[in-house]
Amino acid sequence: MSILILAAGQGTRMRSSRPKVLQPLAGRPLLRHVVDCARQIDAADICVVYGHGGDQVQAAFAADGLRWALQAEQLGTGHAVMQAMPETADDNRVLVLFGDVPLLRPQTLERLLNECGADDLGVLTVDVSNPHGYGRIVRENGRVVRNVEEKDANDSERLIKEVNSGVMCAPARKFKAWLERLGNDNSQGEYYLTDVIAMAVADGTEVHGIKADSVEELMGINDRRQLAEAERALQRRLVGELMAAGVGFADPSRVDIRGTLRCGQDVFIDVNAVFEGDVVVGDNVVIETGNLIRDSRLGAGTVVHANCHIEQSEVGDECEIGPYARLRPGTKLAEQVKIGNFVEVKKSNIAHASKVNHLSYIGDAEIGSGVNVGAGTITCNYDGANKHRTTIGDGAFIGSGVNLVAPVEVGSGATIGAGSTVSKPVPADQLTVARARQMTVPGWKKPQKTS
Known part of the structure; x- marks a missing residue:
């Protein structure tokens, strides 16, 4: 032939x-x-x-x-x-x-x-x-x-x-x-x-x-209109095959598959979800509206709330992502990890049952199990020339608004007070606070607009 x-x-x-x-x-x-x-x-x-x-x-x-x-x-x-x-x-x-x-x-x-x-x-x-x-x-x-x-x-x-x-x-x-x-x-x-x-x-x-x-x-493709018609025809075919295999869709006409999507049993996909590259979704996964998932794996029982962006990441079983979260390439989440709203994770491993709930950036980090990362916490992983890693031990509690200046290591069970900027090793099972002394400046006046 x-x-x-x-x-x-x-x-x-x-x-x-x-x-x-x-x-x-x-x-x-x-x-x-x-x-x-x-x-x-x-x-x-x-x-x-x-x-x-x-x-x-x-x-x-x-x-x-x-x-x-x-x-x-x-x-x-x-x-x-x-x-x-x-x-x-x-x-x-x-x-x-x-x-x-x-x-x-x-x-x-x-x-x-x-x-x-x-x-x-x-x-x-x-x-x-x-x-x-x-x-x-x-x-x-x-x-x-x-x-x-x-x-x-x-x-x-x-x-x-x-x-x-x-x-x-x-x-x-x-x-x-x-x-x-x-x-x-x-x-x-x-x-x-x-x-x-x-x-x-x-x-x-x-x-x-x-x-x-x-x-x-x-269908032959000669212009943009025919290309768009073929896109919808192919999407109907792909979604139809998934529905025949048991996948649930809120509206089959409002999902785009731009690659390969493999799903387990009892998966539900809401409207305006986009899948690119090779995506594998485990049993009982719920994907809410407006998500983009590219070249990633989602473990069984995971829920992806609305408007998340997940790329080249591995998500374990029973995790909760978003809303408005971003998992960048190299992210690996173990089981029962929670990544909350407006959290970005890049090239990091987060172990069992740890939480990064609000408005945080985790990059180039190794986070143990049972860790709580407070709102507004960031890993300062870039010194202007090179990337450095942050390591956080099991059971650590990171307060809100903490800056972890990498390379830095936080011991197991450690607590870091809110508003701290940490650049030295944090001992295990101890409270560490790193804040400048609060002061008030007498006679200070707010700047005024100039006409």
Whole structure:
């Protein structure tokens, strides 16, 4: 099997410096969706035909081990396939896909391949209510005999509802013979790949028109409006799969999954939640409204209150996050940790049942179990050139408004009085207070505005 993915188009209607096949859909390039689909077919060879913005496209997929074929001039789909055929083995079966048709499912392609004989031509089609602009599939006595493009169709052909997706499969040897005979005598002056249908019929090759289950699966992306429509269609599919697996959503239309979301049992997700990258959510997790969770793990029974930002973090079981909390990369929370409102944690480990409840910043820290961090406490981890770590032992109590000037260590069971600035080791099980002496300045007057 050789899979040829046509991805050379400029996509001028996108009005973007980014090649069309690199436009993002659910957080990944359009072409990534097609390549990932192709990977699930048993293919020995995947070739991408590239053109406009080729350097960007190749760079984005440099690690994928793909074969590349340059289409320097965009002279139609038939011409695009011609560029890939010289290095395609004659004995291979060829499947043609499109880099701007990202919603195709592997199951549909498997059905096309299985229902079409190995020596026949298979064409993926679909019935649409408004076929304007599409190539029509012309059948005689139920058999596919040709494809006719909109601009070349007569009045009766324009009434046909079955249209051609462009996705097709056939033996490479036959494809090469048909492509050699392909002409561009049409209104566009292009080499239409779909013209091989009539050639196959003339050669006595059976043509199978296999209908896809839905129009959405064959959506092509040419402009921003179609990209947005495809985004919603894909989100419906992804959320539908999760609901079928038992995940609860307050409103399935107001959740975005831009990557992979894996959920345990009895998970509930409220509106306007966004998941990016690889996210794993344990059993009985509740995610309230307005959260962004990226490349993170949430343990069973955890509650994420409204409007939190969690990135590259690991959250243990039965934790409580937010509202309005931020977990930055490198954060690891053990079980039953509480991170409260307007708290930011970065590159820190917080052990069992510790609490950072209000308006605090914890960066580059190692916090033991059962620690209470008071409101407004910060770890002063940056000296202007380097980052330094703060270590807080089990059971310590840090009062409100404390500055911990790293590197510094707080012993187990220690208490630090509110308003202290601590830059030296704090002994275990002792009260430490570090405040300047309070004083009142006689005769001091408030500054006045100058006119």
